[in-house]
Amino acid sequence: MTTPRGPQPFAGQEKRLRLLAFVRQDSVVRVDKRVEDTAMVWPHLLVIEFIAAMLWSIGLFVIAAAFNAPLQDHATPDCTPNPSKAPWYLLNLQELLLHMDKGLAGVVVPTVWLTFMAAIPYIDRSREGVGIYFTSANGKRITIFAAVFATVGTFSLILLDAFLKAHGYIEFATEHFPGGKQLLPNYLIPIGVMIGLSVLLVLIVQRLYAANTREWMIAVYTGFVAVYLVLTVVGTSMRGPGMDLFPPWAVPSTHQCLEPNI
Amino acid sequence: MLEIPAQIWQKTKTSYIWRSLFRHGYPDSRKNQSLAVFTNVFLHLHPVKVRRHALAIPYTWCMGGLSFFLFLILTLTGTLLMFYYHPSVDGVYNAYGDIKDLETVVVFGQLLRNMHRWAAHGMVITVFLHMIRVFYTGSYKPPREFNWVIGTLLFFFTILLSYTGYLLPWDQLAFWAVTVGYEIARATPFIGDEFSFVVFGGFQLGPNALLRFYVLHVVGLPLATGFLIAIHFWRIRKDGGITGPL
Ligand code: HEM
Numbered sequence: 001m002t003t004p005r006g007p008q009p010f011a012g013q014e015k016r017l018r019l020l021a022f023v024r025q026d027s028v029v030r031v032d033k034r035v036e037d038t039a040m041v042w043p044h045l046l047v048i049e050f051i052a053a054m055l056w057s058i059g060l061f062v063i064a065a066a067f068n069a070p071l072q073d074h075a076t077p078d079c080t081p082n083p084s085k086a087p088w089y090l091l092n093l094q095e096l097l098l099h100m101d102k103g104l105a106g107v108v109v110p111t112v113w114l115t116f117m118a119a120i121p122y123i124d125r126s127r128e129g130v131g132i133y134f135t136s137a138n139g140k141r142i143t144i145f146a147a148v149f150a151t152v153g154t155f156s157l158i159l160l161d162a163f164l165k166a167h168g169y170i171e172f173a174t175e176h177f178p179g180g181k182q183l184l185p186n187y188l189i190p191i192g193v194m195i196g197l198s199v200l201l202v203l204i205v206q207r208l209y210a211a212n213t214r215e216w217m218i219a220v221y222t223g224f225v226a227v228y229l230v231l232t233v234v235g236t237s238m239r240g241p242g243m244d245l246f247p248p249w250a251v252p253s254t255h256q257c258l259e260p261n262i
Numbered sequence: 263m264l265e266i267p268a269q270i271w272q273k274t275k276t277s278y279i280w281r282s283l284f285r286h287g288y289p290d291s292r293k294n295q296s297l298a299v300f301t302n303v304f305l306h307l308h309p310v311k312v313r314r315h316a317l318a319i320p321y322t323w324c325m326g327g328l329s330f331f332l333f334l335i336l337t338l339t340g341t342l343l344m345f346y347y348h349p350s351v352d353g354v355y356n357a358y359g360d361i362k363d364l365e366t367v368v369v370f371g372q373l374l375r376n377m378h379r380w381a382a383h384g385m386v387i388t389v390f391l392h393m394i395r396v397f398y399t400g401s402y403k404p405p406r407e408f409n410w411v412i413g414t415l416l417f418f419f420t421i422l423l424s425y426t427g428y429l430l431p432w433d434q435l436a437f438w439a440v441t442v443g444y445e446i447a448r449a450t451p452f453i454g455d456e457f458s459f460v461v462f463g464g465f466q467l468g469p470n471a472l473l474r475f476y477v478l479h480v481v482g483l484p485l486a487t488g489f490l491i492a493i494h495f496w497r498i499r500k501d502g503g504i505t506g507p508l
Binding site: 037038039040041042043044045046048049052053056057060061063064065067068069070071072073074075076077079080081084085086087089090093094097101102103104105106107108114117118120121122124125126127128129130131132133134135143214218221225256 | 289292295296298299305308309310311312313314315316317319324327328331332335351358361362365372373375376377378379380381383384386394397398399400401402403404406407410411414415417418421424425428431432433434435436437438439440441442443445446447449450451454466467505506507
């Protein structure tokens, strides 16, 4: 028997729909749809789409009728509200800014993260578990572990930072650290913590759960989602004037104009 | 008596004009259902058949579809808002005044503005949830690698769209929220000044920034996003529809 040339269908899916008679299908499309087990788009899918669109239209309409979009006074460059906050979906970055150099938190970290995220499919290439939530029972356990790990870790770091700052950390660093408060506190320590904790997470799940590539990827991604959410929540509901940390129920209201003595 | 409407309907359906519009009968047979989908420019985004699994709402949460739906709503309400908006900071017709007018003078202006605003927040949420479902179902795996990359870009553009829109009312909230971003842009390593100068049109937030954000918000970013969505959908088809257990 000769071995067939060119790309081969994925195992178990040799039987396929052929769309173009003269072009090898694998050279144009990579379909893993079997002939059986299908439903007509009209009406089955269209009905779902229609109902979803209607429900959302009504929902949006009700929300828009009930809640007004905010509008404050005319912009005045001389009057800085304290605190000034970005829109909520960027408050995670603004929260990150408080703990390291601005350019690092606001530009480098998101760029690195987006690049890493785009690269995920090129790192985790197996087709194991496609179409199954969390891939496996092990994947589910890893998801929960990583979520707890990242949530607790992030909260602790934020609290630690607030504690240290309240006890003269910045002054101490300025005097005693090589490179003052720039080099270590603003760059090296945060970079080390971010990379270190990610690597630690991967090592732990490999140890505890014998994680393969897909599974440690789940851990890293879950960690990202958890950190993202924690930073967003803290930035939105726990930061008051001076971007100081408050419990969510006791955040003082924003001072509309920054005055030196309040 | 009763046969009159039936006759009219029959006449209409066989008329020259009707048949120039629709080239198939009512979609109640497999053949006509197929024809309905692939002879209609809007429906032909879909294949004629999908895997039964793809219909399961617990699987997709409908989040991709709803992101697209919100994108359409935003395009529609946004275009209507453009009729009332001048991207300038002062003068007789200015951005802030226009928003005030929308709230007080324009019929249904407040509702229009609210819909645009809340749909924008909603889209950030739906896109995020969609990304999460795609990740956890492993739907970025071969052959869908590149569509995931397109998706990453879509996520980024969705945030940029929201952010540029945030400045447009030119109130205190807008101004200072965008100032936070401006400070970040200036802190970009090595090219901070050049980068922020290009994006914000100067060394402080002023009329140039408003104009740039406006143009990006109503032309540049929606076009880019629409373009990416088109590729995204095309790739879904070419990759064999959405994933399911093998
Ligand atoms: C404007 C934003 C977006 C729109 C309108 C959109 C729309 C859609 C739609 C309608 C689907 C079909 C299945 C479903 O509804 O789940 C889909 C699938 C998909 N999307 Fe998106 N999407 C967007 C953003 C993203 C993002 C941010 C990612 C990931 C980073 C992504 C990655 C994918 C992938 C890989 C598929 C194929 C999933 C599968 O085969 O199961 N998309 N998208």
